[in-house]
Amino acid sequence: MAHTKRTLCVRNQKRRSLQVPALQLHVSKTAMRASQKDFESALSQVKLLKDPGNEVKLKLYALYKQATEGPCNTPKPGVFDLINKAKWDAWNALGSLPKETARQNYVDLVSGLSSSSDSSSQVKPEADRKQPGYETLVVTYEDSITKIMMNRPAKKNAVTTQMYNEIMLALKAASKDDSAITVLTGNGDYYSSGNDLTNFTDIPPEGIEEKAKSGAILLRDFVDCFIDFPKPLIAAVNGPAVGISVTILGLFDTVYASSRATFHTPFSHLGQSPEGCSSYTFPKIMGPAKAAEMLIFGKKITAAEACAQGLVTEVFPDSTFQKEVWTRLKAYSKLPPNAMRISKQVIRNREKEKLHAINAEEIRVLQERWLSDECTNAVMNFLTRKAKL
Numbered sequence: 347m348a349h350t351k352r353t354l355c356v357r358n359q360k361r362r363s364l365q366v367p368a369l370q371l372h373v374s375k376t377a378m379r380a381s382q383k384d385f386e387s388a389l390s391q392v393k394l395l396k397d398p399g400n401e402v403k404l405k406l407y408a409l410y411k412q413a414t415e416g417p418c419n420t421p422k423p424g425v426f427d428l429i430n431k432a433k434w435d436a437w438n439a440l441g442s443l444p445k446e447t448a449r450q451n452y453v454d455l456v457s458g459l460s461s462s463s464d465s466s467s468q469v470k471p472e473a474d475r476k477q478p479g480y481e482t483l484v485v486t487y488e489d490s491i492t493k494i495m496m497n498r499p500a501k502k503n504a505v506t507t508q509m510y511n512e513i514m515l516a517l518k519a520a521s522k523d524d525s526a527i528t529v530l531t532g533n534g535d536y537y538s539s540g541n542d543l544t545n546f547t548d549i550p551p552e553g554i555e556e557k558a559k560s561g562a563i564l565l566r567d568f569v570d571c572f573i574d575f576p577k578p579l580i581a582a583v584n585g586p587a588v589g590i591s592v593t594i595l596g597l598f599d600t601v602y603a604s605s606r607a608t609f610h611t612p613f614s615h616l617g618q619s620p621e622g623c624s625s626y627t628f629p630k631i632m633g634p635a636k637a638a639e640m641l642i643f644g645k646k647i648t649a650a651e652a653c654a655q656g657l658v659t660e661v662f663p664d665s666t667f668q669k670e671v672w673t674r675l676k677a678y679s680k681l682p683p684n685a686m687r688i689s690k691q692v693i694r695n696r697e698k699e700k701l702h703a704i705n706a707e708e709i710r711v712l713q714e715r716w717l718s719d720e721c722t723n724a725v726m727n728f729l730t731r732k733a734k735l
């Protein structure tokens with residue numbers, strides 16, 4: 347029973363149809379009315395269904411036993427007999443549920459599973475998998491993975507105000523959907539060229555200070571979303587990465603990089619200062635000396651160097667990057683999602699408060715830098731094409 351590709355909408359329908367709490371299978375209005383024939387038909391139907399997962403299979407098993415044999419009265423299997431113990435527990439949990447009610451609940455459950463698997467097979471996967479409402483991103487769900495792809499390849503995936511907002515929206519949605527892991531990546535030859543420098547040009551009538559203030563709030567909220575993201579978060583760095591797209595990597599759980607990727611934080615060149623909690627995470631990850639070379643002197647490092655310094659988890663040859671990374675991620679996405687979330691919490695939670703405070707402090711400093719001549723000149727030089735990195 348293969349896992350199928352489908353839209354969130356269909357997944358939600360399916361989830362609703364599977365909402366049969368293990369210990370509270372209710373007596374429906376039609377209870378007592380499921381005939382032996384209905385039950386036998388459900389027994390045949392269940393063999394044709396796609397794999398509904400272990401939890402539902404246990405419910406089906408328990409209801410079947412209750413419907414055919416009545417309350418569980420066999421000895422409890424030993425602790426090491428895991429499978430039989432899980433089955434026994436599920437059956438025993440039904441207590442004294444009458445046989446007729448168990449039969450009806452079995453028929454209802456199979457009927458719900460059949461209709462949801464019918465509707466999922468009607469989905470046209472390729473077109474529908476893309477989630478609507480994003481202009482700067484392509485957000486998809488497949489194989490229990492939410493993939494957030496920055497999608498301004500002609501501009502090297504530079505992060506506009508709109509993209510900051512859309513990434514926050516996508517992360518908030520991914521934290522609540524039933525994906526097991528979330529991946530951020532880029533479309534085209536770049537992962538991201540960092541903050542879109544035209545963000546600094548749109549000055550409101552209230553003046554540059556107001557612009558710096560609103561930019562600071564946006565950036566603080568953006569980085570906070572990464573600090574608070576509850577599920578495993580993976581960066582698939584498909585090409586060069588600059589500025590904010592590099593600094594937030596310290597807040598990811600895993601970073602895979604193409605051999606073509608480079609990592610560049612040219613803050614001094616731009617008259618700016620570190621953000622994304624990198625003033626804390628980078629020295630912690632790579633040691634203060636290597637962090638200073640990147641964050642103060644703007645040294646661009648290769649994927650191999652970033653891996654040696656601990657910023658990158660693993661580097662893959664560019665020619666096989668996509669294939670190898672997605673094969674790996676699909677395997678990880680099948681691990682028990684709650685265990686992965688909880689492990690992430692255990693690893694990350696004790697630092698959260700500290701990271702929020704660091705984020706706030708970095709932004710306080712950066713907001714002042716944005717008003718400096720050094721920063722204004724650097725941005726003007728880029729926009730008038732006098733300077734590139």
Ligand SMILES: CCCCC/C=C/CC(=O)SCCNC(=O)CCNC(=O)[C@H](O)C(C)(C)COP(=O)(O)OP(=O)(O)OC[C@H]1O[C@@H](n2cnc3c(N)ncnc32)[C@H](O)[C@@H]1OP(=O)(O)O
Nearest residue numbers: 500501502504539540541542543544561565589590734735
């Ligand atoms: C709300 C505010 C929050 C602020 C948060 C602060 C974050 C800090 C940072 O992120 S600092 C990093 C800022 N990024 C840069 O300084 C990179 C600037 N870009 C470049 O130096 C070069 O474009 C390049 C080295 C990334 C790529 O050079 P290449 O020659 O390969 O390509 P082009 O320069 O021709 O780029 C193609 C088009 O894309 C536009 N573009 C690329 N990056 C940015 C960018 N960061 N901001 C704005 N525009 C960018 C480039 O202008 C070209 O556009 P065009 O085709 O219309 O000319």
